[in-house]
Each structure stands twice: as structure tokens, then as C-alpha cells.
Amino acid sequence: MVKGRKGQRIRMEIISEMGYRDRMEKEAVPFLKEHRYCGFFAPDGQGEIYYERYRQEKAGGTVVMVHGFSESAEKYAEMIYYFLQAGYQVYIMDVRGHGRSVRSREDLSMVHIDRYERYLSDLEYLAAEIAAKENPALPLYLYGHSMGGGIAAAFLEKSPGTFRKAVLSSPMIRPLTGGIPFGVAYGIADMQCRLGKGGCYVVGHHAFAGDETFESSASVSAERYEYYARKRQSEEKFQTNGASYSWLREAARMSKYILKEVNCRKITAEVLLFQAEREEYVDKKAQEKFVSRVESARLVPMAGTKHEIYMSDDGHVVQYLDEILKFFGEGKALQ
Numbered sequence: 001m002v003k004g005r006k007g008q009r010i011r012m013e014i015i016s017e018m019g020y021r022d023r024m025e026k027e028a029v030p031f032l033k034e035h036r037y038c039g040f041f042a043p044d045g046q047g048e049i050y051y052e053r054y055r056q057e058k059a060g061g062t063v064v065m066v067h068g069f070s071e072s073a074e075k076y077a078e079m080i081y082y083f084l085q086a087g088y089q090v091y092i093m094d095v096r097g098h099g100r101s102v103r104s105r106e107d108l109s110m111v112h113i114d115r116y117e118r119y120l121s122d123l124e125y126l127a128a129e130i131a132a133k134e135n136p137a138l139p140l141y142l143y144g145h146s147m148g149g150g151i152a153a154a155f156l157e158k159s160p161g162t163f164r165k166a167v168l169s170s171p172m173i174r175p176l177t178g179g180i181p182f183g184v185a186y187g188i189a190d191m192q193c194r195l196g197k198g199g200c201y202v203v204g205h206h207a208f209a210g211d212e213t214f215e216s217s218a219s220v221s222a223e224r225y226e227y228y229a230r231k232r233q234s235e236e237k238f239q240t241n242g243a244s245y246s247w248l249r250e251a252a253r254m255s256k257y258i259l260k261e262v263n264c265r266k267i268t269a270e271v272l273l274f275q276a277e278r279e280e281y282v283d284k285k286a287q288e289k290f291v292s293r294v295e296s297a298r299l300v301p302m303a304g305t306k307h308e309i310y311m312s313d314d315g316h317v318v319q320y321l322d323e324i325l326k327f328f329g330e331g332k333a334l335q
């Protein structure tokens with residue numbers, strides 16, 4: 001059981017896999033709509049970034065969320081619901097090149113960026129210019145998954161002091177590169193960019209085909225997987241799927257930045273890093289190296305989980321959320 005903001009002990013029930021879709025549609029979605037504001041911001045004058053704001057009275061803190069590669073804010077409805085139930089304001093954007101945010105390529109399936117620093121600038125604007133200014137008296141917390149976890153880690157180094165605490169969930173401290181050594185993959189991507197092919201798909205990546213299955217997914221819970229998969233199938237803007245060479249080059253550059261010891265030492269926020277046991281997308285050794293170099297970081301191994309820990313079975317979701325709410329120190333307990 002987790003203590004509340006004033007030491008009270010309160011139980012919060014998760015949305016179980018049994019009857020999951022029905023409860024999401026009848027309970028969570030109406031509640032989220034009641035608290036949601038949708039808008040856009042343009043931090044660099046080069047297109048608008050879509051974001052959602054969820055505010056309530058008597059909140060104990062503000063959580064800024066950053067989603068992963070080929071995802072969207074829509075995928076985090078359940079997590080947003082829990083943060084709201086636990087007494088937080090929530091802000092989340094569709095990361096540049098994803099969802100309803102600006103694209104630099106006509107192909108909506110392609111994840112492309114020219115410089116990873118744009119991700120950090122977008123997060124800076126959402127956190128400092130919107131979330132912090134709208135909630136000046138509340139502590140600011142950060143939650144990032146996968147690519148979003150990498151963006152979060154780099155941001156903590158670039159702008160220390162913005163966030164009090166940060167949860168990095170299966171963070172992309174370094175992406176796995178399909179059996180090709182990381183340095184070689186970086187060199188290939190850089191060469192392709194120099195040859196003018198930065199906007200082409202990385203070998204093995206491709207446009208959305210709609211043929212992904214639960215069995216091949218990064219989720220453990222079929223019910224949680226299918227709920228978002230249906231939305232992805234029906235909305236073209238949610239169908240980002242493959243990386244460009246420019247994205248791969250920038251992911252490698254960001255990884256190098258994150259793992260520099262001098263940058264790791266800049267982090268002032270407390271950091272909780274969740275690591276999936278059955279990881280197939282990001283480098284676990286790089287996660288461990290990051291934690292070893294950040295004095296305020298703690299590693300939480302999650303046995304039995306895949307990359308998308310937040311889309312696990314009920315037992316693991318309870319464990320995951322309980323750890324997060326204890327860490328933030330403002331939450332309610334789960335049952």
C-alpha cells in the first residue's frame with residue numbers, strides 16, 4: 001500500500017484484463033474526456049506539436065509524459081487515467097514526426113528527424129513554458145518510455161533542475177541495431193545521410209502494413225495490445241512504423257550524448273529506470289551503464305515483462321504502478 005500526500009492510505013483499482021475494453025470505454029475514456037484539453041504549440045516556428053493537458057483541483061504534482069518510437073499520446077490513455085486517479089496533472093505530446101504533430105515527410109509511416117535536439121526543444125517548451133507555468137506551485141515529474149525515455153534522459157542532462165523526479169521505462173539509452181555493431185550501424189546511417197538518403201527507410205524498416213500480431217508485439221497483455229491496435233488500424237496518423245536513416249543517425253548521436261560521463265553527472269533529478277526482462281528493442285547493458293554513472297538513479301528489473309512494461313498482465317501493471325507512485329511519493333495505493 002502506498003501512502004497518499006498527507007500519509008493517508010487509499011486504494012486505487014487498476015483496469016483488469018478481464019473486461020478491459022468495456023471498462024476503458026465506459027469508465028476511463030469518459031473521465032479522460034472530462035479533464036482533457038487538446039492544443040498545439042510551435043516551439044521553433046517549424047510546425048505545430050500536438051499536446052494534451054489533463055488538470056484537476058487539489059493535484060499534488062504534474063507529470064509530463066513522452067511516448068516511444070512509432071507511438072502516440074493515444075496509446076497512454078490507461079497510464080494517464082491512473083496518474084489522474086492518483087492526484088496528478090498530466091501533460092503529454094505527440095512527439096515530433098508522430099501522431100497529430102508536424103511531419104517533415106509526406107510518408108506518415110516514416111519516423112524521421114533531422115536533429116535529435118528538436119525532441120529536447122519540444123520537451124523543454126511543453127515542460128517549462130506550458131506545464132510549469134500553468135502549475136507553478138506543483139513539483140514537476142517526468143515519465144518517458146523507450147525512445148521517449150531516451151529523450152527524457154538526454155533532457156535531464158541538458159536541462160537539470162527542470163524535473164524533480166523521472167521515470168524511464170525501457171528507455172532507449174541505446175537502440176538495438178539488429179545484430180550489427182552499434183558503431184557500424186551509426187556509420188552506415190551517417191554515410192547514407194551524407195549521400196542524400198537520410199529520408200529513406202533503414203534496411204529492414206518499411207511502411208505500415210497492418211500485419212503486426214500480438215505474438216510478435218512488445219506487449220504481454222493481449223487485451224491491452226488489441227485495444228490500441230484497433231485504434232492504430234483505423235487512424236492513419238497513428239501508423240508510424242519504420243525509421244529513416246536520419247532518425248537512426250540521430251538516435252545514435254543522442255545515445256552518445258546520454259552516456260558521456262560528464263553529462264550523466266549533470267543530472268540532479270532522482271531517476272527510476274525500469275528494465276524489461278524480455279527486451280528486444282533497446283540495449284540493456286547501456287541502461288545499466290547509464291544507471292551506474294548517474295548517482296541518483298536506481299534500476300528496477302521487471303521479471304517476465306517485454307519492452308512495453310505498461311502493457312503487461314495485471315500483476316505486473318500493479319507492480320509497475322506501485323513502484324512509480326511510491327517513487328513520486330504523492331500517489332494512492334493499488335489493488
